[in-house]
Amino acid sequence: MSDTTQNGPMLAADGTPLKRSLNRALRRQKLRALMLIAPLLIFVLVTFIAPIADMLFRSVENQIVSDTLPTATEVLEDWDHTTGTPPGEEVYEALYYDLYLAAEARAHTRLGTRLNYEYTGVSSLFRSTGRGLEDLGEEYQDILEDADDSWGEGAFWYELMTGTGDTDASLVREHRARLQALENARLTGDVGFAPSVEIMELLPQTTFAYTDFAVFTALMDEDVVAEEDPWEGVYAGLAQDLQTADLSGYDGPGAEALVAAQQTLAEQAEPINYTAFFESEDEDWLNPDIWATIQTYSSNYTGGYFLNAVDMQLTPDGIEMRPDGQRLYMVLFQRTLFMSLTITLSCILLGYPVAWLLANLPASKANLLMILVLLPFWTSLLVRTSAWKVMLQQQGVINDVLVWLGLVDDAARLVMINNQFGTIVAMTHILLPFMILPLYSVMQGIPPSYLRAAKSLGATNWTAFWRVYFPQSVPGIGAGSILVFILAIGYYITPEIVGGRTGTFISNRIAYHISSSLNWGLAAALGAILLAVVLLLYWAYDRIVGIDNVKLG
Amino acid sequence: MALTIAKPTSAIFAAGVAAVFGAFFGIFVGTAQGSGLLGFVAGGAVIFALAWVLATFMREQQKAARWGLAVIFIVAGFLFAGLPGAVTGAIFGVFFGWLTFFVASGRYRTEIPPYATPRQVLWHYAFRIIAGLILVFLITPILVVMPLSFNAEDFFTFTPEMLAFDPEGYSLKHYRDFFTNSDWQGALWNSVRIAPVATILAVGFGTLAAIGLSQPHVPFRQAIMAILISPMIVPLIISAAGMYFFYSRIGLQGTYLGVVLAHAALGIPFVIITVTATLVGFDRSLTRAAANMGADPVTTFFRVQMPLILPGVISGGLFAFITSFDEVVVVLFVGSAGQKTLPWQMFIGLREQISPTILAVATILVCISICLLATVELLRRRSERLRGMSPS
Structure with missing residues (x-):
């Protein structure tokens, strides 16, 4: 046995080198540990980390503009907003057809709401224009149908657009993708339509509009395209195409009708003018500022929500502060920080004596008093908040006692709720145990003999405390403060109930944007900033105390 | 002394x-x-x-x-x-x-x-009085709620009849309302349906992971720990916002399953912390001894390890339970009217139609928390006793 150890590498019982055998055992051990952790890790990643990541994503996500107005934003790219003139006819043309589909899908108001965050008034502009879009096409539709009834028939149109020669499905695919982006859903199913190559070249705008109609009819309304009359927008497209189209080489279905239509339109109708149409719908469409806003926010990702969250805005000329009257969030952040600090300080002031008392009493008495600390800790948050609401109200217990004692006049009862005072008192009470418990565990570890030694060396009570005891209790204060501060800064329920208007936190604003104003992007941006602050503090807490040392109860 | x-x-x-x-x-x-x-x-x-x-x-x-x-x-x-x-x-x-x-x-x-010196004596007692007042501050809200829940009027303050100890001033009508009102009963039923399932999920996954984490060689231990603890650190409103966005994307928003998953995620850190704390004092030679005597890993786990760490597991479970049972922010966003829990109903009651039934519910909840607190305390003592027995 000694031979092998002296000559070669040390061998394990099965003959493999010991080093490799040990490594393999270590690897297996690591793998087993990971296998035990994996289910939970996956669970937390899916149910918790993914939602947080989703929220962060939403704070910069801005596809809505380019999803709703894909062509218009593309054409608009070449426009220079500094000229101070509205963009050219081609932008209005693209806007008409983009908006038409969006209005059919009822997505234009969503875009209006989105852009309204950046430029007030856009929302009503989009809503009112969305209702009037059909008017432009209807004019041409009436003229065409008066001349030839077949223009009002779905089957005729279908035959015209499908043609007899080659068809090209790529346009349908493109428009299906557009509609999917608008509806935010996967649309499966057969459209049952593909425009003929010939018609596509001859009547490009008509094909564009008709394809939108066909895709929407087949996928959203779930009707047969050939049986439905096309949208008014398609007639507008036809009118535009026929102004310039050279029909002489075309002999597919409906060739005669097209030639006749070209003639009728040339005689009876004004040439189509999209700019004038939009101007008649609302003069604001000629306002270059609106177009500049659309252009600024046409990218897929934006820092606009974050800028909003710190009272700035992204304008076509760069980043600038919001006007004074609209600055809201910095005040709110400052208030949140100020109130959280006040709450933390009051928790230190109130928690320190209690923790000291608990740490210096004999164990049996300390355990008894500990119940008084732990009972509120274990009591439902709602119970404690409702208790404070009951106590602080103007007709509540504290005011009643003060009035009974004659300290406060019955007519001049103190206002202690629905303001900052109410929030601070209630939250100090709620978070106090989180300060007392870490302080207590640190103070328990400070030997009382140090204080006695200091005193026997001639220190006064105060010096002994301040120079000897207090420095040793600082880690406890640090741990407790960070814990209380982290909890306070993100509190929602208590400020919501006792905070009124002036005592609310940034979290209340986040909730408001999620459930009432539906500005999810801004809510996500505010949340991301709050999260960054909390994670920074968490990291500090980890460095000072260590997450492994968190103790409960 | x-x-x-x-x-x-x-x-x-x-x-x-x-x-x-x-x-x-x-x-x-x-x-x-x-x-x-x-x-x-x-x-x-x-x-x-x-x-x-x-x-x-x-x-x-x-x-x-x-x-x-x-x-x-x-x-x-x-x-x-x-x-x-x-x-x-x-x-x-x-x-x-x-x-x-x-x-x-x-x-x-x-x-x-x-x-x-006399001044020191004076300070000694003054300090006790101050600390006593702070303890009173801690406990008063709870003490005020309890008697007020027996109020015969729909007021949130003590009526003259109550102060005169007139039996007329007291009644159980708010409790009766709680036990007969369908809103409150529905909310109670929802809470009872959600919290235990969330607890079981949290305890099941959490205990396994805690055992994994306390093995001697775990790669990326710090990072994994940080991820698993994060639901406790991230402010609830942010968790709620994120879950609302994400769960509506995947169709879990407004469903029972969504609320249960969200609550389980929130309860997990508590299970991890308490169980790893128990495992710190666990003597590994016991499992080796069991293996030595022929027990397979599963038997070892259930017959040797589990009984010893059970107090930690149960108190972690109680923490997870109370987290879910008390939770209101996340359920407010992730749940829909069909998942209205007891805290949610209380929240509505406090914000909109303030009704004294809340005080009756609050009193019942305080009694429940006292029971839970006592259980956790007993378990902690038992765990310490068990740990004292095993040589470490």
Whole structure:
């Protein structure tokens, strides 16, 4: 046995080198540990980390503009907003057809709401224009149908657009993708339509509009395209195409009708003018500022929500502060920080004596008093908040006692709720145990003999405390403060109930944007900033105390 | 443990100390009756006289003296303000009887080193009073809610009938409302349906992971720990916002499953923390011994490891349970009307249609938390005992 150890590498019982055998055992051990952790890790990643990541994503996500107005934003790219003139006819043309589909899908108001965050008034502009879009096409539709009834028939149109020669499905695919982006859903199913190559070249705008109609009819309304009359927008497209189209080489279905239509339109109708149409719908469409806003926010990702969250805005000329009257969030952040600090300080002031008392009493008495600390800790948050609401109200217990004692006049009862005072008192009470418990565990570890030694060396009570005891209790204060501060800064329920208007936190604003104003992007941006602050503090807490040392109860 | 031998003090001193308190309370009684200054002087003088009499003539008959004082105060209080006065009188009588003899017999010095100066003694007791007041601050809201839940009126404050201890002023009607109102019963049922399932999920996954994490060689231990603890650190409103966005994307928003998953995620850190804390004291040679005697890993886990870490697992489970049972922010966003839990119903009650039934529910919840607190405390003691048995 000694031979092998002296000559070669040390061998394990099965003959493999010991080093490799040990490594393999270590690897297996690591793998087993990971296998035990994996289910939970996956669970937390899916149910918790993914939602947080989703929220962060939403704070910069801005596809809505380019999803709703894909062509218009593309054409608009070449426009220079500094000229101070509205963009050219081609932008209005693209806007008409983009908006038409969006209005059919009822997505234009969503875009209006989105852009309204950046430029007030856009929302009503989009809503009112969305209702009037059909008017432009209807004019041409009436003229065409008066001349030839077949223009009002779905089957005729279908035959015209499908043609007899080659068809090209790529346009349908493109428009299906557009509609999917608008509806935010996967649309499966057969459209049952593909425009003929010939018609596509001859009547490009008509094909564009008709394809939108066909895709929407087949996928959203779930009707047969050939049986439905096309949208008014398609007639507008036809009118535009026929102004310039050279029909002489075309002999597919409906060739005669097209030639006749070209003639009728040339005689009876004004040439189509999209700019004038939009101007008649609302003069604001000629306002270059609106177009500049659309252009600024046409990218897929934006820092606009974050800028909003710190009272700035992204304008076509760069980043600038919001006007004074609209600055809201910095005040709110400052208030949140100020109130959280006040709450933390009051928790230190109130928690320190209690923790000291608990740490210096004999164990049996300390355990008894500990119940008084732990009972509120274990009591439902709602119970404690409702208790404070009951106590602080103007007709509540504290005011009643003060009035009974004659300290406060019955007519001049103190206002202690629905303001900052109410929030601070209630939250100090709620978070106090989180300060007392870490302080207590640190103070328990400070030997009382140090204080006695200091005193026997001639220190006064105060010096002994301040120079000897207090420095040793600082880690406890640090741990407790960070814990209380982290909890306070993100509190929602208590400020919501006792905070009124002036005592609310940034979290209340986040909730408001999620459930009432539906500005999810801004809510996500505010949340991301709050999260960054909390994670920074968490990291500090980890460095000072260590997450492994968190103790409960 | 007495640091100092009690030496009786002079009657004047004891009466003086009592008079300070008497004057202090006198201010309040005085202001309530019209004149604070008069109350201050009268309170001080009366208490001084009574305490001096007790400390001078009745030092040997402490018990009788204290009873006597209490009776005098009760009678005076009753004549002055009826039944509530008698109760207040009883409290004051017992307090001043105790205080007078506590000072007069010198017992107040026993806890303080003999070399302490009078100022230090004064500070010692002032400090206790301050700390006591803070503890009262901690407990008062709960103590106020309990009696108010028996209010016969729909008020959130003590009615004159209640203060007069008139049975007419008390009733169980808010409790009756809680047990008969379909809104509250539905909410209770939802809470009972959600919390245990979330707890089971959290405990199941959490215990396994905690065992994995306490193995000697775990790669990326810090990072994994940070991820698993994060639901406790991230503010609830952010978790709620993220879950709302994400769960509506995947169709879990407004479903029972969504709420259960969200609550399980929130409860996991508590399970991890308590179970890893228990596992720190776990003696690994026990599992090796079990394996040595032929037990396979599963048997070892259930017959050796599990019974020893069970207290930690159960208290982690209780934490997870109370987290889910108390949680309102996340369920407010992730849930829909069909998942309205008890805290949610309370939240609505507090924000919109403030109804005193909330106080009855609050009292019931406080009783539940007292039971849970007692259970956790017992488990902690048992865990310490078990750990003490195993050599570490």
